[in-house]
Amino acid sequence: TSESDWELGDFLSENVFNEAPALPVVAVVGRPNVGKSTLVNRILGRREAVVEDVPGVTRDRVSYRAEWTGHPFMVTDTGGWEPDAKGMGQSIAAQAELAMRTADVIVVVVDATVGATSTDEAVARVLRRSKAPVILAANKVDSERAEADAAVLWSLGLGEPQTISAAHGRGTAELLDLILTKLPEKPRERFAPGGPRRVALVGKPNVGKSSLLNRLAGEERSVVDNVAGTTVDPVDEMIELDGKPWHFVDTAGLRRKVHTAKGHEYYASLRTRAALESAEVALLLIDAGQPITEQDLRILSLIVETGRALVVVFNKWDLVDEDRRYELDKEIDRELARVPWARRVNISAQTGRSIQKLVPALEGALESWDRRVSTGRLNTWLKDVIAATPPPVRGGRQPRVMFATQAATRPPTFVLFTTGFLEAGYRRFIERRLREEFGFDGSPVRVNVRVRD
Numbered sequence: 496t497s498e499s500d501w502e503l504g505d506f507l508s509e510n511v512f513n514e515a516p517a518l519p520v521v522a523v524v525g526r527p528n529v530g531k532s533t534l535v536n537r538i539l540g541r542r543e544a545v546v547e548d549v550p551g552v553t554r555d556r557v558s559y560r561a562e563w564t565g566h567p568f569m570v571t572d573t574g575g576w577e578p579d580a581k582g583m584g585q586s587i588a589a590q591a592e593l594a595m596r597t598a599d600v601i602v603v604v605v606d607a608t609v610g611a612t613s614t615d616e617a618v619a620r621v622l623r624r625s626k627a628p629v630i631l632a633a634n635k636v637d638s639e640r641a642e643a644d645a646a647v648l649w650s651l652g653l654g655e656p657q658t659i660s661a662a663h664g665r666g667t668a669e670l671l672d673l674i675l676t677k678l679p680e681k682p683r684e685r686f687a688p689g690g691p692r693r694v695a696l697v698g699k700p701n702v703g704k705s706s707l708l709n710r711l712a713g714e715e716r717s718v719v720d721n722v723a724g725t726t727v728d729p730v731d732e733m734i735e736l737d738g739k740p741w742h743f744v745d746t747a748g749l750r751r752k753v754h755t756a757k758g759h760e761y762y763a764s765l766r767t768r769a770a771l772e773s774a775e776v777a778l779l780l781i782d783a784g785q786p787i788t789e790q791d792l793r794i795l796s797l798i799v800e801t802g803r804a805l806v807v808v809f810n811k812w813d814l815v816d817e818d819r820r821y822e823l824d825k826e827i828d829r830e831l832a833r834v835p836w837a838r839r840v841n842i843s844a845q846t847g848r849s850i851q852k853l854v855p856a857l858e859g860a861l862e863s864w865d866r867r868v869s870t871g872r873l874n875t876w877l878k879d880v881i882a883a884t885p886p887p888v889r890g891g892r893q894p895r896v897m898f899a900t901q902a903a904t905r906p907p908t909f910v911l912f913t914t915g916f917l918e919a920g921y922r923r924f925i926e927r928r929l930r931e932e933f934g935f936d937g938s939p940v941r942v943n944v945r946v947r948d
């Protein structure tokens with residue numbers, strides 16, 4: 496293939512703008528042992544070909560691509576873990592909340608041979624305020640005789656129990672038909688364009704999240720209840736900052752001061768993840784008075800995984816003296832090296848120091864997250880970069896970069912079309928140069944490679 500054979504049209508015909516076609520999501524939730532995994536396997540038809548793990552999702556939640564009568568969708572299985580009895584109610588409520596924020600249809604599974612337990616009731620309580628349709632699956636109804644048992648599940652207030660036997664396949668075709676009738680054509684729009692920007696205030700316990708929230712909400716004395724055209728989840732809050740409403744997600748989790756004792760860490764991380772998934776930008780609070788810990792970094796990893804814009808907030812700056820400042824600088828170099836692009840702000844939620852710097856930092860990060868570089872401008876720039884520093888030779892061949900395009904925003908995602916594999920080091924080099932040229936401060940940037948052979 497000579498270079499002149501490469502045409503823009505070739506690339507476009509590969510559908511690069513749909514790297515991962517967005518499919519509607521069906522979440523399967525419920526307490527342990529009710530048969531969630533069995534049902535998910537049943538939905539997948541146990542055909543190996545369709546059971547593909549989707550990269551980027553972590554151990555506690557697995558998504559699979561499924562299909563029913565020719566309609567593809569994603570199934571998310573939240574099972575596979577056994578919380579201790581004490582943390583269970585909370586964990587499962589968080590699981591249900593995560594589903595409400597991310598799924599297009601929720602299937603809640605209950606064991607009909609047991610009836611409604613208090614945990615089932617806790618899940619139902621959360622799901623009754625779901626905007627996404629909820630389907631109640633009464634499982635383990637293995638025979639017609641057992642049908643009658645399921646009637647008591649009406650008491651959950653989630654509508655008619657759909658009796659199934661996930662293990663034997665009884666009723667599952669009807670359940671899938673019902674799911675399809677509730678599935679939207681396209682996955683729901685997570686972020687209404689033009690609406691208030693969505694912020695997740697995250698951080699380990701005691702870093703000052705609720706103090707900051709109180710200060711932000713209190714200072715402006717105007718918690719906005721009703722912003723035209725937007726509906727706010729009861730767990731969220733609209734806070735007006737610098738004259739504009741901002742949508743803070745899951746502030747209930749911060750205000751309620753849920754105890755994060757041992758064993759509840761899973762719950763806390765699930766809740767953090769749920770907040771991140773429904774936010775556009777993360778405000779990561781770190782206690783500047785204390786050394787940066789593993790727990791801070793775990794939350795940072797969650798943010799990086801979800802691809803959100805990021806502002807790192809060093810709180811309790813009133814406690815930072817010269818010695819601590821020196822130590823902190825070293826910790827930042829060491830521990831935050833993976834996010835050199837993050838915006839950083841030093842504040843004190845207690846004294847109010849530098850609080851006014853938060854909004855410009857959030858706005859800057861979001862602007863980068865939304866930014867699109869035109870294909871023309873990108874390629875003019877890229878040609879020079881590559882001429883000056885070509886990709887390293889591999890196996891005697893020098894890969895050529897033919898063309899690049901920004902396939903997505905939020906976060907900015909670039910695709911390089913090449914004639915050979917590009918090493919991670921070279922991809923990072925490209926990312927660095929992209930940032931130098933086009934900004935993207937405060938936002939992750941993804942550089943993908945498509946090899947054409």
Ligand code: GDP
Pocket residue numbers: 525526527528529530531532533534574575634635636637659660661662663
């Ligand atoms: P999960 O923890 O909710 O994912 O539950 P599993 O799918 O692991 O199932 C828990 C147990 O219930 C397993 O022993 C399954 O074999 C059993 N089970 C699942 N579905 C059915 C069913 O329809 N009928 C009966 N009798 N048992 C079932």
Ligand code: GDP
Pocket residue numbers: 698699700701702703704705706707749810811812813814842843844845846
């Ligand atoms: P959360 O668990 O992250 O919500 O943290 P809190 O807001 O409950 O704060 C934990 C503790 O840190 C409380 O005793 C706060 O008074 C204190 N705190 C919060 N912000 C600051 C700050 O800027 N400076 C100082 N010195 N203490 C703070």
